[in-house]
């Protein structure tokens with residue numbers, strides 16, 4: 001039992017639980033691959049599984065009409081997909097798409113409901129995480145309205161860097177434009193500017209973060225605000 005209590009899930013929400021609750025959650029999960037660009041759940045579709053990423057990234061995307069879309073949430077190993085279930089809602093309020101390949105611990109929705117009902121610690125964790133996600137969404141709304149594309153791109157790159165588990169990641173220009181809700185030419189200009197400052201290397205969708213500190217200076221304050229909210233609310237840092 002003592003060695004078991006130290007087993008890490010690789011997901012910060014699960015790992016922050018007391019050992020008994022953590023083991024119960026991990027026993028109810030199966031490990032699964034996250035493959036780009038799998039759609040884990042459509043908008044207003046019934047949530048079949050919750051996902052706790054260990055590596056890889058899940059984007060929450062809101063589509064307004066046609067191709068007009070915006071990323072409204074980014075989930076890595078600091079979070080989970082399936083929040084509405086913790087509120088008693090069975091459908092997703094956004095489309096959940098795998099944006100970075102990796103692995104996740106997955107739990108069937110009905111089982112998650114049972115595990116949640118038996119664990120006040122998990123309930124508390126979920127309530128806190130719902131608040132974090134709401135705050136992140138509010139931050140993104142203000143950011144999208146008031147901050148320039150270059151600063152928003154830097155913010156997004158840092159958020160991805162935190163969750164990607166390395167300095168390299170792949171994302172096409174079209175997908176970046178999609179995430180930020182801007183035209184491709186806007187992404188090109190912003191990425192070129194960040195590259196000219198020696199902060200990133202960007203070629204054919206391959207991104208390398210060269211200067212994380214410089215990228216933090218280039219990003220709007222929304223990046224740090226999100227991290228502060230996470231740490232203040234959850235009681236631990238989200239990690240890099």
Ligand SMILES: [Zn+2]
Nearest residue numbers: 143147220222
């Ligand atoms: Zn911003």
